[in-house]
Amino acid sequence: MAGSHSLDLAAGRPHGSMPGVCVRLVAALAMAFTVWAAEAGAEIRVNADGYAINGFDPVAYFTAGRPVKGRHGLSATYKGAKYAFATPENRARFLKNPTKYEPQYGGYCAFGVAYGSKSDIDPEVWEIVDGKLYLLINPGTMSIWKKKKRSYIRTADKAWKSIIEPSK
Numbered sequence: 001m002a003g004s005h006s007l008d009l010a011a012g013r014p015h016g017s018m019p020g021v022c023v024r025l026v027a028a029l030a031m032a033f034t035v036w037a038a039e040a041g042a043e044i045r046v047n048a049d050g051y052a053i054n055g056f057d058p059v060a061y062f063t064a065g066r067p068v069k070g071r072h073g074l075s076a077t078y079k080g081a082k083y084a085f086a087t088p089e090n091r092a093r094f095l096k097n098p099t100k101y102e103p104q105y106g107g108y109c110a111f112g113v114a115y116g117s118k119s120d121i122d123p124e125v126w127e128i129v130d131g132k133l134y135l136l137i138n139p140g141t142m143s144i145w146k147k148k149k150r151s152y153i154r155t156a157d158k159a160w161k162s163i164i165e166p167s168k
Contacts, residue, residue, distance in 0.1 A: 043164050044081035045107040045121065052081040053135065056123040058101040059090035061133050067124050078102065103133045105160050110134040111141045114156040118163060129153065 047054050051072070060068035070084025076091055077083075078098045085091040094101050103126075105113040112119030121135040125142050128134070129149060136142050145152055 043106045044079050045118070046081045050082045051075075052078075052083050052107050053103060054121075054123045055084045057086040057090050058083055058103060058133065059093050060086055061126060061128060062101060063090065063093075067126065081107075100131070101133070103135050105134075105156060106164070107135060109137040109141065110156055111136055111145050111152060113160050113163065114152040116159050116163065 044052055046052055049055070049072075051070075052058070055070050055072065057068045057070040060066065060070075064086075068086045070086050070090075072084055074085045074088065074091055075082045076085070076095055078094075079102075083094060083102075085094065104110060106118075107121065109117075109119035109121050119137050122138055123135065125136040125139055126133060127136075127142070127145070127149070134145075134149075134153070136145055
């Protein structure tokens with residue numbers, strides 16, 4: 001059939017004219033890599049409204065010992081991301097020492113980062129380890145994470161550098 005493209009799986013070779021298909025495949029792969037590289041440069045995970053941690057208060061994890069939704073009218077911008085706070089005191093604490101309260105790995109799932117991926121998070125699935133906030137994607141991941149968290153953290157620390165600086 002003229003103009004059709006198929007693959008002879010038994011012979012492992014294409015039927016028909018493949019140059020156009022190959023060009024389109026290479027272009028698609030190049031585009032996908034470009035999108036991945038551009039995304040890899042982003043350091044802070046934000047939601048559609050530009051809020052880190054989906055609008056949860058980063059300080060509350062430390063002070064209240066639980067996730068607390070921040071108020072959008074009570075926010076601060078750090079590294080290009082907006083952080084929402086439940087109280088003016090939490091906002092002041094964050095502004096005084098943001099690195100103490102910001103989530104690790106730009107707020108991406110710590111377990112995913114250990115595997116080289118920038119994955120979404122559930123702000124209610126978290127842990128503070130050695131004074132640092134780690135967010136995870138779901139309770140199932142948390143159960144795996146807890147078994148070898150220090151190992152995952154060491155791996156994620158190394159992987160994060162490659163994720164945010166892919167060319168190095």
